[in-house]
Amino acid sequence: MNKYFLLILLFPLFLLYGCNSYTWQEAQQEDTYEAYKTYVEENPEGEFVEDAQQLLELRYWESIRDDSSAAVFQTYLNRFPNGQFQSEAEEKIDQIARANLATEGRVTGSNVIIRSDHTTESTSVGVVAREGTIVEILDFYNSGNSKEAILSRDATFVQNGQQINLTTGKAVTILSDQIDSVRVSVSTAEYGTIEATISKENIEPMSGERWYEITTRDNITGWIYGKFIEEL
Structure with missing residues (x-):
């Protein structure tokens, strides 16, 4: 078989499997911080990047909002400096600091x-x-x-x-x-x-x-x- 003809036959398969990035549907199915983060990293110009960024922040916040460590909320502020939960994180830090404040x-x-x-x-x-x-x-x-x-x-x-x-x-x-x-x-x-x-x-x-x-x-x-x- 002509080698060029073989390459022509295999090229669509390469496109289908060799360049297959993490899809928006896969990220939605998993619905986790890691899934949305992977989608954003693999599809920086993707159609749903803004939605993924909002959801990955939401899932991250949900995983820490009941924590009792000020460092955890400071990490959130460092990771999302203009985040949608900025005021809540700052209030959590203040609450924890006041609870530990010396008399x-x-x-x-x-x-x-x-x-x-x-x-x-x-x-x-x-x-x-x-x-x-x-x-x-x-x-x-x-x-x-x-x-x-x-x-x-x-x-x-x-x-x-x-x-x-x-x-x-x-x-x-x-x-x-x-x-x-x-x-x-x-x-x-x-x-x-x-x-x-x-x-x-x-x-x-x-x-x-x-x-x-x-x-x-x-x-x-x-x-x-x-x-x-x-x-x-």
Whole structure:
């Protein structure tokens, strides 16, 4: 038999069996996260890719929604950063964190400001003067404000010819980013709000950091930046 004629006969079989990818019908029959994931991987331009992506996420969520580990829900958020269950996963993480939240904390700095809300722009309601002071922890909040920061070391600014000394832990607001430095505004009791340029090495951004709502033994209730609280 002519070898070219044989190739012509076998070519349709090659198309039928050699290039047969995982089908949408097969994925629907199995109806699992793994099945839809396989369909998407083997058919990236397939007609039902969007449906498969939604269903694979749904099946994944159904497999973890009753879990008690915060890490499991964080993995979901990492895998599906814009997922349809993002708010539920974040709430689960908060619920688990609150269930495991310590009832007492130790203040790790001196003259730490207690604020009326979980932001550096809120008013002061008191100060914890002594490092090591024990406080009661009531709640926490994870900050998402990328404009807030604190000084990571003492800094000196000059305003209208006056030298202004600011200590480590002082709250600042980032106004603009200048590659190696940032322009910040700082509220001071003596000079009001001032602006200055400071090296990025001298600040610690507070985005994504935790705040604690606390009560002191002399009944001052407010929020302290998490860097200055050690859970007990």
